Amino acid sequence: MRRLSAWLLAPACLWTLACFLLPMGLMLAVSFASRGPYGGVEWTFTLGNYTELLDPLYWRIYGRSLLLAGATTALCALLGFPLAYAIAASPPPQQRLWLFLLLIPFWTNFLVRTYAWMFILRTDGILGSMLTMLGLSPTAFEVLYSDTAVLIGLVYGYLPFMVLPLYVALERMDPAWLEAGYDLYASDWAVFRRIVVPSARPGLIAGSVLVFIPSLGAYITPDLLGGARSMMLGNLIQHEYLVIRDWPLGSAASLVLMAGVLVGAAILFRNESQLSGARQRDEAASPPASPDVTGQTERGAA
């Protein structure tokens, strides 16, 4: 049995080794090398790539990336929560339909969908001309090639990643908990804050991670929808690799991004596992379905 499972694991292990660990190791090595005069990699050890990343020139890019990824996560949570709640609260056959509709956009290439957003957000695009027709846009409609456009694109792209885990968490919520809340004098707001949100917490955390991390390293969206000044970390890395051909600096930036994400996720999951750990410890501590001590004294008295 054990021999068999080792064989079954082998392909995945090989795949990970070849396609993930090897390039990662290569990147790590390159990040300590220096750029050759014509863009090659020269194997002389240096920490210069990492110190260069501390240059204030790049801080704007880090700041914008964090801000946009944070705003994307917040907006996805804000938009996704009511949506996930509505789906979870609808009857099961409808639930399947809504989830299906939510996933339909994935049938089309993300690049193509981002181009579609360019058409929508262009000054004389669909949204702009509609607003002008309605007389709502007295000045020229200028959204494309701005941080706003990037934010719209990111929220659009990553919303399903927020909605799905939220839906899973909310779907497991027992409607009786809400009734118990109302029965115990809670207002709608108190029921939402004290019962619904905590129930959705694992979904909210999973969704936030799934939205924040790819947003932080997003490349296509800021490249197509953002302006020249809307560079994000993903574009920086792409720029270093392909335009300036400074592979060592690009590698260093990639690794820093990855390390940052890893540290953030570790903190988040550690807090979460402490909380659920406490609940599970209780679970392990209680003898299953055995008459408890207080019960026995009661029987003794009788």
Add this chain to the structure above:
Amino acid sequence: MEWIVELTDVVKRQGSTLAVNHLSLQIRRGEFFSILGPSGSGKTTTLRLLAGFDDPDHGDIAIGGRSMRQVPPQRRPVNTVFQQYALFPHMTVAQNVAFGLEMRDEPRSTIRRRVHETLAMVKLAGKDNRYPAGLSGGEQQRVALARALVNQPSVLLLDEPLSALDQQLRREMQMGLKAIQEQGGITFGCVTHHQEDALMLSDRLAVMREGRALQIGTPKEVYEQPADAWIADFIGLSNSLRGCLAAVNGMSCTVQVPGLAGAEPITVRQPGRWQEGAAVILVVRPERLRLSRERAVGSGLNQVRARVADVRYGGSELHHRLRLSEQIEWTVNVMNSGSDQKPFIMGEELFIAWGEQDAVLVAG
């Protein structure tokens, strides 16, 4: 005022059926009142109407003399112990119990004291910081009880309170609930399909079927004087004979049962309201029957002949299936007291005897 809960002609539709069908009943201040019925009888719907989770389509519900129309659950003087407890899984025991008091903005010191007292009352002292998932079924049940009781509601609603507990815990909780009721101040409204719970706990109970209350009375009245054959059958075991009223003589009725071997007329002592010739069903509880090999002597005894179809060993009792005729079969449980009488065996002929005050007549 005597009544704390009054339902007047309450109707609740569910789809095309009437889940609650012109129901009127009153609950006395301080009593333990149960609604007993099979699933689908409308008892849970009635509880939800009382708690305010649903609104009646017709009729009125008053609690403490105040109409509950347009009053949401938050503002009703009732608290509910839910069937599956509905404890908040992300809160500790103490946080669960404190929830209602917090929502009413009680001062922190009061909350701490009351939570502490209530947990002690339900024998959960020291479990304040545990999470519900780590508690046994009986403990979860007591947290649910504490969470409702801590608010000192005028009426405590219980939805199948003991259904998830095993027999031993069930007995303990029955005693616990009675003890809390006897401390006074709280009226209990309980919904259950479990007849033993209803009989043991209730001061009065309503038997509900298809949205109507068929009979309301003390457990003794409902068990010993069932209003109809369905109730007699639903509550406890019962044996019945279908017959026709041959004679009515003051308190004494004579019933003729066709198809019974040795068809002697059977007498039943029961206050009148019966007419001669009426079709009736005679109901006797198994524990009122005595079995013997010889014809018993004594006045006021009814006796029928039967053949033992089956004997089952049930520990404290021996269960006999007895055939009175081709169609009529009775169940008689005899205490396994290990006494003088030699056990009956399959195929044996015997006499079943009962006193004329031991049976009841219901309309046939």
